[in-house]
Amino acid sequence: MSKPLILVSNDDGIIAHGLKLLIELMKDLGEVIVVAPDGPQSGMGHAITIGNTLRLSKTDHFEGITSYQCSGTPADCVKIAKGYVLKGRKPDLVVSGINHGSNTSISVIYSGTMSAAIEGAVEEIPSIGFSLCDYAADADFSHVKEHVVKIAEQVLAHGLPKGVALNVNFPPKQKAAIKGIKICRQTRAKWQEEFDRRIDPNGRQYFWLTGSFIHQDNGEDNDEWAIANNYTSVVPVSFDLTAYHAIAALNKDWDLNG
């Protein structure tokens, strides 16, 4: 039996530590090909490059692994991998990450890491985004290896429901080992923005977007709860954004065609 083909991408860029680790782990599970952004793309959401050109070049960053860097977003990387690099071969798995920072809760909609995974799911390829909930510059990724492999193995073995990608987050390394893996829902929360206004050397204003996380959810079945309690969280996410429950409500309440 031929080895599964695994496409690896991320949003922290081709030289990120988390990407290197993910490649190392995937090498044992299949044939790995890498197409990653040539620089950081955090917060890019599901952006794609239209109205502008894309660069793509082969790299030798990873010994024994075919890898490319792309000037575009994470979603572009998956698209160009499928549409050009792989010349018609379809990956058996798309993995993205391991992101240096959390993508739990509402952060999923801003996440470049998850956009690569969702792009894979749109192409009907089982796809996973991995993120470590630790923003420290020297964050330790060593404790997540076992769960990365376990989850990738489960997805290779069982596939995923159609239209679903996985948003996997790991707690920061603690003295105790991670307690286990929880299948969760997305936590209700938002970012409370604060804009740090400054004046540049030419006297013009500019802003840094900062913010704090506002937790609005007391449940114990969500990803923030899992991370806070030292579990790995797995949220199945859909790219069908339809709020089905709202269709009947709108039809009932609205006077649209009168």
Place this chain on the structure above:
Amino acid sequence: MSKPLILVSNDDGIIAHGLKLLIELMKDLGEVIVVAPDGPQSGMGHAITIGNTLRLSKTDHFEGITSYQCSGTPADCVKIAKGYVLKGRKPDLVVSGINHGSNTSISVIYSGTMSAAIEGAVEEIPSIGFSLCDYAADADFSHVKEHVVKIAEQVLAHGLPKGVALNVNFPPKQKAAIKGIKICRQTRAKWQEEFDRRIDPNGRQYFWLTGSFIHQDNGEDNDEWAIANNYTSVVPVSFDLTAYHAIAALNKDWDLNG
């Protein structure tokens, strides 16, 4: 009673025709404030600007209307409107558009227009993205005015379910008037990418992302059907991406904590 406060943004940028029209229509419904990108931001998905600064400046593009242009994405525009420009006042309605081009079906996940509306919904403000399914350079927007106003009025009167924004698309102008408004679900479809590879004057390759729309959905309750049949489509969209139906399946099939 004070007039409702209406925040207007878009992704085609501050000088786009569709933005001007939307401002004109909203002026009759409330007090309008505009914060829009200083240039085109199409395909930006739900990108936000982190790791880089934002510019914001007041403009006099629209007579009698307070307006700002921002160097960021549509989501940034809504964030900076709320976090800085409005100084704590909360809009009663966020409207985005009118986009020059379709945001039906899977395009919703790539859409800067919808990211502004979704950002409003995250802030618990009733929010609508409007798009015209016509890519012609001289696209005629005149036939959509009545429905823009009608839908905005319904949202101001009834609000929207929590966590829901509206993705509204209009058919291109035809001889016959638009038949009516349909509440729809998101069509199952994807883009089949094709990468147009070219060589620059320095001998290096570059790519244009192009593609064709692959319709995978025979239903008559979806937004593509509505547009094809000369209806305005309204899809309620959620920013809770959890695929709830998949949680039980994953718990059942997977051997995660053994």
